Amino acid sequence: MFPNLINKLKPQTKTIQLARTFLKSFKTQTNFDTIIIGAGSIGVPTAMELQEAGLKVLVLDKRASPGQGDNKRALGGIRATHSNASKIISGLRSLKIFSQWKEKHGFDIEWKKGGYLFPVYREAEEKALKSILPFQKSFGMEIDFISADRVKELVPGISEEGLRGGTWSPNDGSASPMLSSLGFYKYATELGAQFHFKEEVIEFIRDSHGTLTGVKTTQGKYHAPIIIDAAGAASPKLMKQIGLELPVEPDSHEAGITAPVQRLFSPMVIDMRPTKGSKNCYFYQNYHGQIIFCYTPDPVIKGLDREETSTFLPHVAKRMIKVLPRLANLRVRRTWRGLYPMTPDGHPLLGWNKEVKGLFTATGMCGQGFLLGPGYATAIRSAITQNEIEKDDDVILSAADPHRTFKGTEIFK
Ligand SMILES: Cc1cc2nc3c(=O)[nH]c(=O)nc-3n(C[C@H](O)[C@H](O)[C@H](O)COP(=O)(O)OP(=O)(O)OC[C@H]3O[C@@H](n4cnc5c(N)ncnc54)[C@H](O)[C@@H]3O)c2cc1C
CATH class of the missing domain: 1.20.5 (Single alpha-helices involved in coiled-coils or other helix-helix interfaces)
Structure with a gap:
């Protein structure tokens, strides 16, 4: 027996x-085709694109799971409403990916097509917004300047004093940044990409010619002919190790979220009027009925500080109530602070580094890394695989060339 x-x-x-x-x-x-440093707004969709293109991808992140850096601090707004070709094209690509995600992958990222609305109270803004409409429309965008009455229909209760109308793009929307990066991560791993969390890149491995050939982490060594820097606000410090001075300077932004309430309005509302202390203010009601809000501080607050301040909430509350008085009695659940990894012209750095061979830069996502990340990742795929470089990819990649001279800025930075 x-x-x-x-x-x-x-x-x-x-x-x-x-x-x-x-x-x-x-x-x-330990051997891969590509190593991506950072599982954030740009790192995760890039992993998904490259693995789909047939490369063997490893993503390393010091945090415990995907999207836990500045990605999770994003509001979740997604738009093609920009003022330059590169961002409009990337935004349209991203919108397609976010809006079809649930249908294609069966995973709910809380996409909501609520549109973007820029209500206008001043002549200067009306002129500026109207002047770029033909350009925006030339990309096939559905966008128009609408009457004050239509604005009032879209946002019932909006302040009427001086309201002149507004720019309205109904196909923009929002999604959960955490669920989106989880969705992209799940798909990337299904395709075979590997992710190592709680593993910080601490050193770079170079051959005798100075070419990058791998990285050393808190846990081990990994090798690949392509190393992608997608470390977000941590990129400048990390790249200093290999002698690079990146034109990326993080500045901080705060945001907050209320308890859920019945549906009050659908669009992301952007009040472009500067006041003392802030350049603008924007808010929307998410999938769950919570109002999520933010403003751009004036002057900008440079540095890496992620501690919330006591000044943000009273200031933003005043601004929001001025635009939509019925928000006055909402309960704020929490506020947070995070970083925009800013470049001088508001475009990211996407491309091969000329000084350090083997290094591809995918950083400097500024204030739009979450929404443009998936669109940019499609252009990164083209740049790396060299298979499908199309005219549109070139538009994205040339605006984001890491070695460009930085000049000009845009209306919707
Ligand atoms: C308040 C606020 C609101 C915002 N709202 C929006 C919005 O509505 N829409 C939008 O598109 N954007 C928004 N943003 C901007 C957006 O959050 C950023 O542009 C984006 O998250 C940056 O993406 P990233 O991938 O470069 O960085 P991250 O998402 O921070 O990813 C970088 C990753 O690299 C990892 N990392 C860093 N160093 C190392 C290392 N040495 N080893 C291993 N891992 C490392 C980090 O842990 C992190 O996970 C907002 C930002 C803030 C602060």
């Missing part, structure tokens, strides 16, 4: 041993 039992067990033991060997080799795999 005993030998019989062994015979019965043997095949199972063999299977277990094989599985162990496989798992061990999987765990200790």
